[in-house]
Amino acid sequence: MAIVPSQKEFNPPQDRVTTISLYRKMVLIREFELKAKEVFRSGRMPGFIHVYIGEEAVAAGVCEQLRNDDYVASTHRGHGHALAKGISPRAAMAELLGAVSGCSGGRGGTMHLYDPTVGFLGSNGVVPPGILIAAGAALSAKLRGTEQVAVAFFGDGGSNNGAFHEGLNMAATWDIPVIFVCENNLYATEMPLSKATKNSNVASKAAAYGIPGVQVDGNDAFEVFEKAGEAVRRARRGEGPTLIECLTYRWFGHHEGDPGVAYRSKDEIAAWKERDPIANLREKALANGIATKDEFAQVDEEINDVVQDAADFALASELEDARTALDHVYFNPELIEE
Numbered sequence: 001m002a003i004v005p006s007q008k009e010f011n012p013p014q015d016r017v018t019t020i021s022l023y024r025k026m027v028l029i030r031e032f033e034l035k036a037k038e039v040f041r042s043g044r045m046p047g048f049i050h051v052y053i054g055e056e057a058v059a060a061g062v063c064e065q066l067r068n069d070d071y072v073a074s075t076h077r078g079h080g081h082a083l084a085k086g087i088s089p090r091a092a093m094a095e096l097l098g099a100v101s102g103c104s105g106g107r108g109g110t111m112h113l114y115d116p117t118v119g120f121l122g123s124n125g126v127v128p129p130g131i132l133i134a135a136g137a138a139l140s141a142k143l144r145g146t147e148q149v150a151v152a153f154f155g156d157g158g159s160n161n162g163a164f165h166e167g168l169n170m171a172a173t174w175d176i177p178v179i180f181v182c183e184n185n186l187y188a189t190e191m192p193l194s195k196a197t198k199n200s201n202v203a204s205k206a207a208a209y210g211i212p213g214v215q216v217d218g219n220d221a222f223e224v225f226e227k228a229g230e231a232v233r234r235a236r237r238g239e240g241p242t243l244i245e246c247l248t249y250r251w252f253g254h255h256e257g258d259p260g261v262a263y264r265s266k267d268e269i270a271a272w273k274e275r276d277p278i279a280n281l282r283e284k285a286l287a288n289g290i291a292t293k294d295e296f297a298q299v300d301e302e303i304n305d306v307v308q309d310a311a312d313f314a315l316a317s318e319l320e321d322a323r324t325a326l327d328h329v330y331f332n333p334e335l336i337e338e
Contacts, residue, residue: 061224078123157188218246
C-alpha cells in the first residue's frame with residue numbers, strides 16, 4: 001500500500017482574498033469534473049476523459065502564483081490546469097463535447113485544450129512533452145526579457161522519460177525561468193512508482209542537475225501556493241528552474257471507465273479521500289478565522305451555477321461539420337484568399 005503523507009503543522013497565509021481564490025479554483029475544478037463525468041456517462045461526449053478529482057490543490061496552488069501572460073503546459077489529465085489558468089468553463093466543456101465553441105474549436109477534445117490568450121499552451125496525450133514545451137516557452141521569455149515564467153505539469157510516470165532529464169538539464173544549464181511540477185499520484189496508469197524506479201523521491205532527482213528540488217503535500221493548497229511562489233519568484237529573478245514534487249492522489253481510475261480498484265486497495269483510496277484538499281482548506285481556514293462559512297457557501301453556490309451553465313452551453317452548441325475534418329491539418333491553397 002502506498003504511504004499517505006502525514007499531516008503537517010498548518011501555517012496558512014493570513015489572507016482572506018488568497019484563501020477564497022484558492023477555494024474557488026478548487027471547487028470549480030471539482031464540480032466541473034463531476035459534471036464532465038455525468039455528461040460523459042450520458043453518451044454525449046466522444047472519446048474518453050481523465051478527471052482530476054482529488055488533485056485540485058496542485059493546479060490551484062501553482063496557478064494562483066502566475067500572471068495571465070505566464071505559460072502552462074499540461075498533460076492528458078489537464079482540465080484542472082486549464083481552468084486554474086483561466087480557460088472559461090464554457091469553452092472547456094464545449095471542447096470536451098467537440099463543439100465549435102470549444103477552446104480548440106472542437107478539434108482537440110479532452111487532451112488538447114488550448115488557449116494562448118491565458119498562457120495555456122495545451123494539454124497533451126503524450127507523457128511528458130509539456131516539460132520541453134514549457135522550457136521552450138520560458139527560454140523565449142528569457143530571450144525577450146519579459147520576466148514571464150512557464151510551468152510544466154507532469155505525472156510521476158513522466159519522471160522516468162527522457163524528456164524529463166533533457167528538459168531539466170537544459171533548463172538548469174541555461175537558467176531558464178521554468179517550474180517543473182510533478183503531480184505524484186503514485187501510479188502511472190496502473191504502475192506504482194515504487195515498482196518503476198529505485199528512487200521514488202522525484203524531488204531528489206533535481207540534485208543531479210544542480211537545481212532546487214522540493215517535495216510538498218499536494219493536498220495542502222496553502223503549502224503548494226507557498227512553495228510555488230518561492231519557485232516563481234526565483235525564476236523571475238533569473239535564478240533558473242525549480243522542481244516541485246506534489247504528493248497527491250486521484251480518487252478515481254486512470255480514465256473514466258477504469259474502476260481503479262484492481263491495483264489499489266479500498267483502504268488506500270479511503271485514506272486519501274479523508275485528506276480531501278477542498279474540505280481540508282475549508283476546515284482549517286474556518287478554524288483560523290480566515291474566512292466564514294457564509295463566504296464558502298456563496299462560492300459553492302456560484303460555482304454550481306457556473307458549471308451548470310457551462311454544461312448547458314456546451315450541450316446546446318453546434319458540432320463541427322465532419323466535412324471540415326482536414327481543415328487546419330494540411331495546406332489547402334483553396335482556403336487562401338486572393
